[in-house]
Amino acid sequence: MDHGENDKSLDARLRDIEDRLEIYDLIASHPPSADTGADYYTRAVYTEDGVFDRGEGLVGAVGNEAIGAITLSPEHQQAIDGGMAHFTGLPRIEIEGDAAYVTSYIQILHPDALGDDRELPNHGSSPGFRIHRVVANRWTLARTPEGWRIKSRKLRQLDGSKPVREILEQALASYRPAD
Amino acid sequence: MDHGENDKSLDARLRDIEDRLEIYDLIASHPPSADTGADYYTRAVYTEDGVFDRGEGLVGAVGNEAIGAITLSPEHQQAIDGGMAHFTGLPRIEIEGDAAYVTSYIQILHPDALGDDRELPNHGSSPGFRIHRVVANRWTLARTPEGWRIKSRKLRQLDGSKPVREILEQALASYRPAD
Amino acid sequence: MDHGENDKSLDARLRDIEDRLEIYDLIASHPPSADTGADYYTRAVYTEDGVFDRGEGLVGAVGNEAIGAITLSPEHQQAIDGGMAHFTGLPRIEIEGDAAYVTSYIQILHPDALGDDRELPNHGSSPGFRIHRVVANRWTLARTPEGWRIKSRKLRQLDGSKPVREILEQALASYRPAD
Numbered sequence A, B, C: 001m002d003h004g005e006n007d008k009s010l011d012a013r014l015r016d017i018e019d020r021l022e023i024y025d026l027i028a029s030h031p032p033s034a035d036t037g038a039d040y041y042t043r044a045v046y047t048e049d050g051v052f053d054r055g056e057g058l059v060g061a062v063g064n065e066a067i068g069a070i071t072l073s074p075e076h077q078q079a080i081d082g083g084m085a086h087f088t089g090l091p092r093i094e095i096e097g098d099a100a101y102v103t104s105y106i107q108i109l110h111p112d113a114l115g116d117d118r119e120l121p122n123h124g125s126s127p128g129f130r131i132h133r134v135v136a137n138r139w140t141l142a143r144t145p146e147g148w149r150i151k152s153r154k155l156r157q158l159d160g161s162k163p164v165r166e167i168l169e170q171a172l173a174s175y176r177p178a179d
Helices: A010-036 A039-045 A064-070 A074-081 A162-170 B010-028 B030-036 B039-045 B064-070 B074-081 B162-170 C010-028 C030-034 C039-045 C064-070 C074-081 C162-170
Strands: A046-053 A085-088 A092-096 A099-111 A129-144 A147-157 B046-053 B085-088 B092-096 B099-111 B129-144 B147-157 C046-053 C085-088 C092-096 C099-111 C129-144 C147-157
Touching (some): A010 A092, A010 A129, A010 B010, A010 C010, A039 A046, A099 C085, A129 B129, A129 C085, A147 A162, B010 C010, B030 B039, B030 B085, B039 B064, B147 B162, C010 C147, C030 C039, C039 C046, C039 C064, C099 C162, C147 C162
Parallel strands (some): A046 A147
Antiparallel strands (some): A092 A099, B085 B099, B099 B129
């Protein structure tokens, strides 16, 4: 939040807030879409030239149609059938005019097919869940007449390497002292 | 967020925002209540005819008094004694007049009694935590003179089955193209 | 949210909301800082006399300079090199004038060096992540001319003990019936 905001009109301050809450909902809708294969969400929220970049070794795509198609692939559907869960933490949001930048952590979980059933009192018996991946995401959004849309989503796994650190450091730019 | 909102009065726009932030706090208060057995929270936030539905095999209840009583059961207290943690991600919120619908993912974790102690530099030694369950939740809220109250909470485990997919798909209704 | 708020001016209601959203961003910036060793974030957001209390057995510190220095320690850097991830859920926020109180759960994860590679369709192969700790945090914030700053952060691991329950119960004070 910009501390000069009290110079803005009430309407402008309200629009800033509405923008942020709309973006929270956009980000919160991603896990339900990924875990049900809702390509209609993906087609609706990416721009026509939107980029989905998961790094080396994992399928990405360019364009809302192609990105949406990934969730319909037999491989993705198989993961859903197995109980895959995307779990998102509290995202960091920065809005600059008609662009917005979101940094989020996401866990990808699934029922542990190799786990032994264990009991938690009042919470039944379960083989437990396994965390397959933990990724840092950088979402670049654009304001459009239809609302905020995703121009790019870049993610990298937490592994101590430079690419994932760069994603995380971008979220902290406002705290970095000027040279 | 409704994109016709700029036709609303400033006061109405503010009330929409205040509603959402109140609902975030209601949802964020659930894990501390579940992990301490705070029946007073549960009694306060459910309606008198509120429904808590955890599916087959797990105890549910109807009515804020009965739902609150679950957290005081010997079984639930035993889980708390063992270090149970409810962990909630960013929820998806939709408000329609005096009703609101929240979709959230929750992990239920506990210290892993079978884990071997392992060291993480600067973060001590620990046997680690195990994820017992990952559930999708559909909360139906009602506006009351005392604030937003829970009319029903339905949850199902992530297992690829139809019931959990239905919960998640309800969160995406606004993105679904008209037929 | 205080239900008397409609007696406040539009400007005062907006400031309340802006405060909360600023605090969300402060809390959401912590994981990227911890997982990259961004001491500049920590120095900027703690007060000069700020307190970081992790309980017995883990290094804490007093003062923004000393707290920031922890993230630069060889031990913390080693954890980052190994892919440590801080993961924060939805926090509970209470604002009282120029003070604010935040309750949050945080998971500390790392790639499981002892895990066997497993495949999740469309999500590659991975040895998985292990949850080292799950902690409850109580953040006490102060309003300053430069924005909200951290006066203290106290955390305790979820283990069923009294100290962590006290942290969680503080988040529920507004729900507790008067005696």
